[in-house]
Ligand code: XLS
């Protein structure tokens with residue numbers, strides 16, 4: 001069954017095209033820095049936003065009909081989502097998908113029933129994967145929607161709930177491995193707290209780490225070779241989330257001896273919620289060898305929550321791609337953890353939204369290539385530290401001097417000249433020049 005008879009495969013038509021259902025910049029086979037664009041940009045569809053979310057918000061019902069002509073909450077409907085999702089990915093040329101357990105099937109009150117449904121749906125998904133060549137980027141367990149997780153999963157005060165979290169992780173790992181997923185994500189969900197008056201943060205963090213360790217042990221036992229990811233987020237739903245940002249998550253992973261099995265999944269909107277730029281979070285991950293995957297979206301600077309908009313900001317995508325290229329690429333991919341705005345409710349808007357996101361990252365990649373080939377930014381950055389290449393600077397870097405040596409050096413100089421000018425405005429104008437001249 002074909003859902004979109006009126007929408008064919010989305011093709012690249014070039015920057016001059018006025019066809020809303022065509023790529024203007026994403027040209028999958030175009031060679032950029034030695035490899036095809038699509039290899040730089042392994043895009044993924046998020047099951048939840050694309051196939052489940054209907055635009056419901058705190059103030060109103062859904063606006064978008066995701067029933068696909070069937071009754072919601074049934075296995076027939078769950079299969080229909082698979083059919084729709086695969087047609088959607090195929091038409092857009094998206095090669096990966098990401099899922100939470102409960103995105104795939106309706107959750108039953110009895111976890112054993114839910115697990116059987118997951119077996120059934122994953123058989124069906126596997127068939128579709130073989131038919132189309134589409135792959136699984138990562139899976140995860142939703143440990144935040146069910147009321148039992150009101151205090152989180154690993155961070156819960158209830159040992160029974162902790163076991164349910166473990167059971168869901170076990171099953172989600174089984175399904176991820178069955179589908180050949182490249183990664184497994186822990187987004188902290190409700191792993192956080194509201195008030196210290198009732199919370200033992202040390203105990204909760206120890207318990208989260210224990211749960212992650214158990215997940216790694218089990219995953220490796222069943223043959224999962226990919227990366228585990230932490231997806232940092234500073235707030236929402238909890239006031240204090242333990243995985244606040246990349247630096248915090250990396251500290252946590254190192255403290256608990258989890259660093260070798262984990263990398264980070266960086267979401268643009270989470271970065272800005274933490275008061276950072278997207279590229280800051282990517283750079284912090286990269287310099288620690290932990291840039292794994294990306295949740296590609298963007299927030300609204302005027303709204304303080306995770307609005308999950310489709311990426312549109314070309315500067316941000318450009319800085320992102322500079323980081324990704326510096327890191328030598330991602331072990332994961334670019335998952336559009338993004339939803340169309342509530343008033344863009346037509347299913348056709350889903351195609352248009354993904355085209356926007358994919359074109360934005362294609363532009364980011366093309367700009368990054370130009371910036372790298374131009375070389376002025378990189379040269380300037382290197383030059384800026386050149387006082388550490390000779391003399392006392394070189395001795396510092398080579399750990400050849402003591403604090404007293406440095407103090408003596410300073411006392412002989414009497415006064416230090418100012419560091420070289422940062423020239424931010426010059427650099428920004430170079431970026432504009434490169435981006436907007438052909
Ligand atoms: C929520 C997160 C979530 C994760 C997967 O803010 O972005 O969607 O990506 O659980």
Ligand code: NI
Pocket residue numbers: 187231267295337
């Ligand atoms: Ni996300």
Ligand code: NI
Pocket residue numbers: 267269270306308337
């Ligand atoms: Ni998010």
